[in-house]
Amino acid sequence: MPLKKNSSRIAKDTDLFTLFRAHMGKNLHLARIRLICLFITALCKSKSVNFVKVAAAFESPSLASSCMRRIQRFMAEAELPMKLVSSFIFKSLPIKGKLILVMDRTNWKFGDSNINILMLGVAYRNVAIPLLFKMLDKRGNSSTQERIGLVQDFIDWFGAERIDCLLADREFVGDRWLKFLNFNQIRYHIRIRNNFRVFLPRKQEYIKASHLFNAVKVNQCQHYRHIVQLGEELCYLSATKSVVQGKIELLILVSFNKPHEALTYYRERWQIETLFRGMKSSGFNIEDTHVTVLDRLEKLMMLTMLAFIWCYRVGDYIDTQVKQIKIKKHGRRAKSCFKYGLDYLSETLLSGFNKLNFCVIQILSCT
Incomplete structure (x- = not known):
């Protein structure tokens, strides 16, 4: 089925513009909304955030050099509130119940500049959907206050009741951080370093966390029966052993409660790595x-997040309603829902033909 005939620039993106205007019209000038529509459409076609490539893919009668200047002016002058973008993505989520949140950090270097991003995503069907992030003006780990600020924004904007639990790796530990999560009764399953010393209230002694799990075997899960104290915070511990590159590795998790669920939940944490691959080499080449x-x-990242949720929703629809993603012999899917949707959207936008005959724009509105 051919898409609408592109008799003009306005007709080409009318549906997408209508969708974003309904959500952002009270906060952004219509020309800004138009640019957002043009940008994310071009991003899906070019599969690169490089402005030269995006400008060349703009659905505009203007020269690519003019489109390039429009992009540069938007990035330099426009205000794009994080809450506005995050709330649009939140409304577009295919999950209406409690959410599994995943926190992680990605970084890369361009010249002498270190680009460091702290991300909070929603784990769902083999990928984490980006929801909130913070640009870090430094190298290395995030601070406790930066993590707290990200989760506090989620609570303020969407409500703590929407959180099922929070997953994170070894970087995201600390007394004040756990105190914040405990105070807000946010369930968490966070990996800790094996040499962490914990206090055993029953025995009134400190011990290395790894010593509590000396007897655990490879591929076996074990939950320490008694509550322990990490710093000043009470919590539970769970562990398992696995073979990684020929070496036995011990994984220890600290949890708010229900330690018997910790390892099952923590397996979902890797989905944020799929998100980062989608943002990088497997998708938009950020x-x-x-x-x-x-x-x-920050504005570029927010525009990329909008393109990401569009691709994800399209891929999820095709996977569940049209043609399921192939499962390989090793049991894993051939590609993520995001990549499935990106490939289809790119082909559709470039060719002008919607071969599966469904509205790729309407699906983003969840109606």
Whole structure:
């Protein structure tokens, strides 16, 4: 089925513009909304955040150089509130119940600039959907206050009641951080370093966390029966052993409660790695950007997140309603729902033919 005939620039993106205007019209000038529509459409076609490639893919009668200047002005001058973008993605989520949140950090280097992003996503069907992030103006780990700020924004905007649990790796530990999660009764399953010392209230002694799990065998799960104290916070511990590159590795998790569920939940954490691959080499090639100014890079990331949720919703629909993603012999899917949707959207937008005959724009509105 051919898409609508592109008799003009306005007709070409009318449906997408209508969708974004309904959500952003009270906060953004219509020209800004138009640019957002053009940008994410071009991003899905070019599969690169490089402005030269995006400008060349703009659905506009203007020269690519003019489109390039429009993009540069938007990045330099426009205000794009994080809450506005996050709430659009939140409304577009295919999950209406409690959410499994995943926190992680990705970074890369461009010239002498270190680009460091703290991300909070929603784990769902083999990928984490990006929801909130913070640009870090430094190298290395995030601070406790930066993590708290990200989760606090989620609570303020969407409500703590929407959180099932929070998953994170070894970087995301600390007394004040756990105190914040405990105080807000946010369930969590976070990996800790094996040499962490914990206090055993029953025995009134400190011990290395790894010593509590000396007897656990490879592929066996074990939950320490008694509550322990990590710093000043009470919590539970669980562990398992696995073979990684020929070496036995011990994985220890700290949990708010229900330690018997910890390892089952923690297996979902890897989905944020699929998100980062989608943002990078397997999708939009975010590392292609030459932008290093933080506020401009933040806007670029938000536009990329909007394109990401569009691709994900399209891929999820095709996978569940039209043609399921192939399962390989090793039991894993041939590609993620995001990649499935990106490939289809790119082909559809470039060819002008919607071969599966469903509205790729309407599906983003969840109606």
